[in-house]
């Protein structure tokens with residue numbers, strides 16, 4: 001079967017389509033004939049910076065949709081031919097992917113395989129950030145950085161659905177602002193000035209919840225617009241800067257909470273909790289009308305093209321590989 005691998009870290013050109021042996025499911029595992037693979041920013045970080053790459057060659061890809069091809073022992077009700085979506089720890093950019101049954105989901109109510117591939121990473125992440133970690137309450141004000149990307153597109157809609165009184169987004173360009181304004185955001189600010197803008201629209205009070213995937217020095221700017229008793233959630237480091245260290249000396253005078261979340265760690269350490277989260281999150285799509293539009297689709301062999309687009313910072317919504 002064909003799969004995308006990289007043998008060295010580097011630019012998109014290190015992604016190569018190669019022939020590899022098809023995986024066989026062990027106990028508690030299934031294989032999936034992949035229809036679509038989701039492209040995530042974490043794949044870029046893996047390829048460029050070695051994020052969570054334990055050894056080379058490495059096979060990227062954290063989420064897929066497709067048909068169950070084969071099942072190992074003890075996988076519950078999964079049967080060959082069933083339409084599923086899965087969150088996996090690598091190897092999704094492939095014709096056949098190996099997945100732990102614990103993070104495989106029957107495609108929820110009437111959704112297509114294409115939509116199914118957009119769900120496993122972004123939906124549970126955005127849902128967990130708002131509801132589990134930040135504990136969104138009605139009338140909270142919410143700020144989301146990276147508002148036009150995968151997580152950001154869903155987080156805006158979920159915040160609105162959860163009763164937020166105002167949802168503010170931060171993006172790097174005006175084109176992206178247009179997309180975010182259709183995704184639950186009341187106002188969208190440019191990254192260069194967002195801290196001043198937030199303080200202006202909140203009369204200096206700041207927001208109740210801020211979600212930050214940028215990290216580095218710019219994390220300090222996000223903290224500066226979190227109001228008293230606010231919650232700041234760190235969930236990425238897209239700036240590639242050294243993470244800014246924050247401690248009690250910074251937080252207790254302000255009365256704010258700083259927290260974090262990683263879906264990869266949750267999947268590895270508590271798959272049952274991820275499953276519960278994912279089911280609640282998928283419900284917001286099937287019953288609540290939350291949408292994650294696919295803005296571009298690439299052939300498997302052109303995974304490099306998808307990475308180039310995501311890295312160009314011009315994409316919105318979700319990017320998929322068509323297998």
Ligand SMILES: NC(=O)c1ccc[n+]([C@@H]2O[C@H](COP(=O)([O-])OP(=O)(O)OC[C@H]3O[C@@H](n4cnc5c(N)ncnc54)[C@H](OP(=O)(O)O)[C@@H]3O)[C@@H](O)[C@H]2O)c1
Nearest residue numbers: 040041149150151171172213235236238239261262263313
């Ligand atoms: N912790 C978790 O469990 C978890 C799960 C999923 C995703 N994430 C994180 O959430 C973020 C979004 O992930 P995604 O897969 O949905 O990707 P995405 O948002 O579709 O694309 C990446 C986003 O990062 C921003 N960005 C890119 N380069 C940047 C840079 N050098 N400095 C600042 N911002 C930059 C871009 O927004 P602008 O151009 O508008 O700034 C873009 O929207 C990523 O940081 C990812 O690592 C975390």
